[in-house]
Each structure stands twice: as C-alpha cells, then as structure tokens.
Amino acid sequence: MRGFDLTPYRRSTVGFDRLFDLIENNARLQQGDNYPPFNIERLSDDRYRVTLAVAGFRPDEIDITAQQNLLQVIGRKDDSASSDRSKFLHVGIANRSFERRFELADFVRVEKADLADGLLTVDLVREIPEAMKPKKIAINGGKLVEIGNDRDAA
Known part of the structure; x- marks a missing residue:
C-alpha cells in the first residue's frame, strides 16, 4: 500500500489529529495477513x-x-x-x-x-x-x- 501525505490536510484542519494518525498507522500495519x-x-x-x-x-x-x-x-x-x-x-x-x-x-x-x-x-x-x-x-x-x-x- 502506498504511503499517504496528509500534511496539507493537517495544516487546514483542527481537531482531526486522531483520524489522521489512524489512517497513517493503518497504512503502515498492512502486512497482508x-x-x-x-x-x-x-x-x-x-x-x-x-x-x-x-x-x-x-x-x-x-x-x-x-x-x-x-x-x-x-x-x-x-x-x-x-x-x-x-x-x-x-x-x-x-x-x-x-x-x-x-x-x-x-x-x-x-x-x-x-x-x-x-x-x-x-x-x-x-x-x-x-x-x-x-x-x-x-x-x-x-x-x-x-x-x-x-x-x-x-
């Protein structure tokens, strides 16, 4: 799975840090199992x-x-x-x-x-x-x- 660059969204939103962290962590944990x-x-x-x-x-x-x-x-x-x-x-x-x-x-x-x-x-x-x-x-x-x-x- 490709990595996501959520930086533009993090700069223009407030209070969505947890959501962005979940997306990034989930992308890293995709191991195919x-x-x-x-x-x-x-x-x-x-x-x-x-x-x-x-x-x-x-x-x-x-x-x-x-x-x-x-x-x-x-x-x-x-x-x-x-x-x-x-x-x-x-x-x-x-x-x-x-x-x-x-x-x-x-x-x-x-x-x-x-x-x-x-x-x-x-x-x-x-x-x-x-x-x-x-x-x-x-x-x-x-x-x-x-x-x-x-x-x-x-």
Whole structure:
C-alpha cells in the first residue's frame, strides 16, 4: 500500500489529529495477513456488527477486550495439538493463533458477542451521552432558553 501525505490536510484542519494518525498507522500495519477473515456491517445508524470466521476455535480459546476506542479479538490455539496433525493428509482449515484490532469511534461500546457455526459475531452500539447531543437554543428577549427542557425559563 502506498504511503499517504496528509500534511496539507493537517495544516487546514483542527481537531482531526486522531483520524489522521489512524489512517497513517493503518497504512503502515498492512502486512497482508488476512486471518481470520471478517465482515463489518452497519445494522442501523447507531448499530454495527463485526463477524469473524473462526472455524475450529472454542469460546475459551477466544478473548475479546474492549477499551476506549479499541476492540481487540485474540484467538489462542494450543501448540501441543499440532502433534495430532500427523494424521491429516491435507490441512486446509487454518488453525493458528491470531490477533485482530478494530479502532472504534467515540461512544461505541460492545453490546454482546456470540460464537456459532464457526462465526464470531460482536455487536456494537454507539451511545452518545445526553450532554454531548446537540441542543437547539432559542433567543427569547435577550435571554437564552433551551428548547426541549421542561424547566421554566426564569
């Protein structure tokens, strides 16, 4: 993947440093390892689903960690099981450990995770705190009055 020169955008924008850092870091980390394959779906305006194909993994072999702006999925396979591979004539199902990281937007949290039929689904929801939601402000005789509140303007 080619490098990006985001300098012109950094000079003419304010507050987008985190976004530019994510783009640059993601471009550097592209190593071609696409295991396990995954999908990202938008279910609605504030709901998302990440689906990873993790055939052969049990729930106790997968760790999901959510922290501020990061979802990390780690699958660990026991190396002692590799001695059983001598019985196979062909091994086409990947059975190796992995780590996948997904950068999350602000206020996105993990709602639930399920493992069924070799697919791990992680449902995400964006919940913007009430204090962060935009509010209409009416100008009433020189006083500012918030619209939508049940409080009386004094």
